[in-house]
Amino acid sequence: MARALRAAAGNAVGLFSRLQAPIPTLRASSTSQPLDQVAGSLWNLGRLNHVAIAVPDLEKAAAFYKNILGAQVSEAVPLPEHGVSVVFVNLGNTKMELLHPLGRDSPIAGFLQKNKAGGMHHICIEVDNINAAVTDLKTKKIRSLSEEVKIGAHGKPVIFLHPKDCDGVLVELEQA
Numbered sequence: 666m667a668r669a670l671r672a673a674a675g676n677a678v679g680l681f682s683r684l685q686a687p688i689p690t691l692r693a694s695s696t697s698q699p700l701d702q703v704a705g706s707l708w709n710l711g712r713l714n715h716v717a718i719a720v721p722d723l724e725k726a727a728a729f730y731k732n733i734l735g736a737q738v739s740e741a742v743p744l745p746e747h748g749v750s751v752v753f754v755n756l757g758n759t760k761m762e763l764l765h766p767l768g769r770d771s772p773i774a775g776f777l778q779k780n781k782a783g784g785m786h787h788i789c790i791e792v793d794n795i796n797a798a799v800t801d802l803k804t805k806k807i808r809s810l811s812e813e814v815k816i817g818a819h820g821k822p823v824i825f826l827h828p829k830d831c832d833g834v835l836v837e838l839e840q841a
Contacts, residue, residue: 708798711791711841714819715760719776719786723765726783727752730761741765744818749773751818762818787825787835795822795840802826 720726723741731738737755744751748771754761764786766774776786792798795814802809808827817823817839826836 706797706801708792708794708801711793713759714789714791714837714839715762716788717762717764717786717837718783719764719773719780720783721765721777721781723750723752723763726763727754730754730763742818743767747818749818787837789823789837789839791841792838793841795824795838798838799824806830 718726727738727741730736739753739755741750741752743749745767748767750765750767752763752765754763764773766777768774773786777783799809799814807830810825810827814822814824817837819839822840824838826838828835
């Protein structure tokens with residue numbers, strides 16, 4: 666039995682060290698173009714701006730990230746033009762937005778009806794030229810949820826791409 670436990674522990678250590686191994690970076694083999702630049706495009710994809718989480722209880726969720734995980738958490742910010750109240754969670758290299766419905770017509774209310782416990786609602790990626798990105802994506806038959814760019818929660822132009830065209834993920838593009 667002791668031998669089996671030592672073997673299992675050794676295997677676990679080996680697995681743990683493999684999990685901590687650096688992830689190899691991809692390199693473009695036949696081009697000097699950055700991997701995040703769309704070929705022939707007038708726009709570039711930037712960094713992950715935030716991950717948005719729909720929550721049924723905004724105070725409880727904010728308290729979890731602040732008191733349990735130790736994150737910097739904002740006060741709730743009502744955004745009636747978007748139908749949500751938002752708490753911003755600063756993670757250093759990116760942010761999370763905790764979203765809670767504000768009114769019955771909120772898109773988050775519908776999401777929470779289908780997902781009672783809440784969950785990931787969307788990701789937001791920055792772009793250096795949102796108008797060029799929208800034009801380019803339309804030519805590539807990528808649908809958006811609105812006809813035009815709108816001002817988002819951070820006061821910058823945004824547009825949401827249809828999840829059916831983005832492998833099931835609601836993607837928000839935001840002007841960097």
